[in-house]
Amino acid sequence: MALSHKDDMLDTSACTSQDTILSTLSELPSSSASAPNTPDIFYTPPGGWSDSDGDDGESISRSFSVSDPSLPCSLLYSNTKAEIEASKVHWTPSAMDDALETEADRLEVFQSFRDKYGDFFMDYSDQFKMCEKIAEGGQAEIYVVESSKSKEASVVKLFKKGSSLRNLRLQWPEGMLQNLSSKNGGAYVNHYSSIIYGALLLNGRFAFWMPRYWGDLRTLIDIKMQKNPIPNSSIFTETRLFHSMLEIADGMRDLHKDGIIHRDLKASNVLIRSFESKFDPVIGYFFCKVSDYECSVGVVGTGFWRAPEILSGLNNDDDHSNLCTKESDVYSYGMTCYEMLTGNIPFANSPRSDYDFVCQGGRPELPKNIKPWLGRLLNRCWHQNPSKRPDFQRIIDYLCKHRKLDTHVQQT
Numbered sequence: 001m002a003l004s005h006k007d008d009m010l011d012t013s014a015c016t017s018q019d020t021i022l023s024t025l026s027e028l029p030s031s032s033a034s035a036p037n038t039p040d041i042f043y044t045p046p047g048g049w050s051d052s053d054g055d056d057g058e059s060i061s062r063s064f065s066v067s068d069p070s071l072p073c074s075l076l077y078s079n080t081k082a083e084i085e086a087s088k089v090h091w092t093p094s095a096m097d098d099a100l101e102t103e104a105d106r107l108e109v110f111q112s113f114r115d116k117y118g119d120f121f122m123d124y125s126d127q128f129k130m131c132e133k134i135a136e137g138g139q140a141e142i143y144v145v146e147s148s149k150s151k152e153a154s155v156v157k158l159f160k161k162g163s164s165l166r167n168l169r170l171q172w173p174e175g176m177l178q179n180l181s182s183k184n185g186g187a188y189v190n191h192y193s194s195i196i197y198g199a200l201l202l203n204g205r206f207a208f209w210m211p212r213y214w215g216d217l218r219t220l221i222d223i224k225m226q227k228n229p230i231p232n233s234s235i236f237t238e239t240r241l242f243h244s245m246l247e248i249a250d251g252m253r254d255l256h257k258d259g260i261i262h263r264d265l266k267a268s269n270v271l272i273r274s275f276e277s278k279f280d281p282v283i284g285y286f287f288c289k290v291s292d293y294e295c296s297v298g299v300v301g302t303g304f305w306r307a308p309e310i311l312s313g314l315n316n317d318d319d320h321s322n323l324c325t326k327e328s329d330v331y332s333y334g335m336t337c338y339e340m341l342t343g344n345i346p347f348a349n350s351p352r353s354d355y356d357f358v359c360q361g362g363r364p365e366l367p368k369n370i371k372p373w374l375g376r377l378l379n380r381c382w383h384q385n386p387s388k389r390p391d392f393q394r395i396i397d398y399l400c401k402h403r404k405l406d407t408h409v410q411q412t
Contacts, residue, residue: 001357002143018023020193037258040277065135074215083157101164101165101166105165106165106201106204106206107201107204109166110165110167110201110206113169113199115139117177117180117186118180118186118189119182119185119186119198120177120180120186120188120198120199121186121198121199121200122198122199122200122209123200124149124200125162125200125201125202127148127149128145128146128147128149128156128200128202128209129145129146129147129148130143130144130145130156130158130202131143131144131145131146133154139159139160139163139295140157140158140163141157141158141160142156142157142158143155143156143158144212146208147209150197152210152211152212152213153211154197154209154210154211155210155211155212156200156202156207156208156209156210157203157207157208157210157294158202158205158206158207159206159207160205161204161205163205163206165206167228168206168295170297170298171200171296171298172294172295172297172298173259173260173261173293173294173296173297174259175255175258175259175260176196176258176260176293176294177187178258178259179258179259185197185198186198188294190250190254190255190258191250191251191254191332192247192248192287192288192290193248193251193252193254193255193289193291193293194210194211194213194271194289194290194291195210195211195289195291196208196209196210196213196294197209197210197323201215206357208294211274211401213271213273213274213289214271214272214274214279214281214286215271215272215281216267216268216269216270216271216272216291217244217267217268217270217271217272217288217336217339218266218267218268218339219268219281220268220272220281220286221235221339221340221343222265222343223281223282224236224281224282224343225256225343227282235341235342235343236340237342241340241341242399242403243287243288244288244340245337245340245399246285246396246399246400246403247288247289248265248270248288248290248333248336248406249333249392249395249396249399250279250392251288251289252265252290252329252392253335253392253393253395253396254393255275255290255293256326256329256391256392260296261296261324261325261328261329262290262293262296262329262332263293263296263299263300263324263328263331264292264296264299264301264302264303264305264332265290265305265332265333265336266305266332266335266336266339267289267336267339267340269290269292270288270289270290270291270336271289271290271291272287272288272289273286273287273288273289273290274286274287274288274384298320298321298325300314300320300323300324301328301332301344302326303344303345303346303347303352304335304345304346304347304355304358305335305336306328306331306383307328307331307332307382307386308331308355308358308359308361309323309328309386310324311355311358312327312359313353314355315355316360325346325386326391327386327387327398328386328390329385330381330389330390330391330392330395331381331382331386331389333381333392333395334378334381334382335364335382336379337378338364338366338378340368341367341370342364342366342367344364346364347364350364361384362381363382366378371402372403373398374402377390377395377398377399381395
């Protein structure tokens with residue numbers, strides 16, 4: 001049975017500041033005895049930085065999601081080729097224009113970006129050595145890189161040969177380029193979204209340079225479900241579920257504050273970061289980082305993570321460029337939380353193009369044993385009327401208030 005859309009008001013009482021969020025995260029008990037004292041909010045880039053600044057996900061093979069930075073490149077991803085081949089059915093076409101853009105053109109365009117946006121566009125590509133390819137999509141390939149600029153494990157998202165740099169620029173959110181951090185070497189930095197160190201040309205091909213994370217939340221969910229196949233059992237502890245929901249909401253709040261609409265939020269577009277040298281995905285302590293926002297312009301999401309107004313627009317063959325909004329991101333957040341609660345893909349058994357049920361108000365069924373306040377939150381996030389959905393600051397306030405109330409009740 002689908003949940004009904006009650007117009008419940010989310011009682012948040014007081015605005016939650018960033019300091020309050022961090023305090024809430026640090027005060028709550030961790031899910032692992034080896035958890036660090038400080039959340040992974042700021043990832044140190046080459047040379048260090050100040051902590052005061054703050055494509056379609058289906059198109060990347062999931063082989064990127066099972067990395068182990070402790071392994072040498074030659075031993076990584078023995079099954080990468082098979083996984084990439086299997087993922088091709090989900091790839092979206094790449095906008096290539098090789099005949100109209102020469103290497104000299106790309107160099108000229110790249111230099112114009114560097115002149116406008118500064119150090120985000122790097123000119124020291126000779127200091128990068130590409131290692132193992134760990135993923136591939138319709139537009140780009142992901143490579144592990146070694147660089148004299150950083151001792152941290154990192155990767156590049158390398159766009160395929162023939163990709164027009166002028167066309168790629170149309171996919172980059174203006175909010176990302178307008179909010180680069182001069183204090184942090186020109187990188188794009190937010191608290192709980194994945195960091196982008198910068199952009200460069202490698203052998204004439206454009207690439208984003210990024211930290212290397214363990215993998216994605218969807219893969220983590222799948223592993224935990226395999227280890228605990230009991231039907232209707234909890235995938236995460238209550239504390240870990242709260243942490244993850246709060247971290248994702250925090251990352252999305254900051255993206256929206258910078259004017260960036262994600263357009264494709266789902267568990268496979270949330271990366272996992274852990275400080276543990278040998279991270280155990282079943283019991284290990286981790287943090288969530290919202291990712292795959294750097295080429296989001298023109299993206300219209302994935303399957304049933306998309307809000308009904310997007311699905312209706314696709315059915316009606318409307319202009320797709322304005323379908324995604326901050327409110328549709330909130331809807332997708334609700335579906336991402338559903339993944340964490342149940343381990344299920346939204347409407348996994350429905351035909352991929354059968355959107356009528358959702359457009360008419362149908363929603364997935366939530367577990368019967370969840371806290372009532374959590375059910376109210378998700379009902380509001382995936383409300384049929386976009387104006388009834390809370391923004392991410394309100395979601396953060398609501399989560400913190402009810403988690404503290406639950407903790408107080410447990411202690412009395």
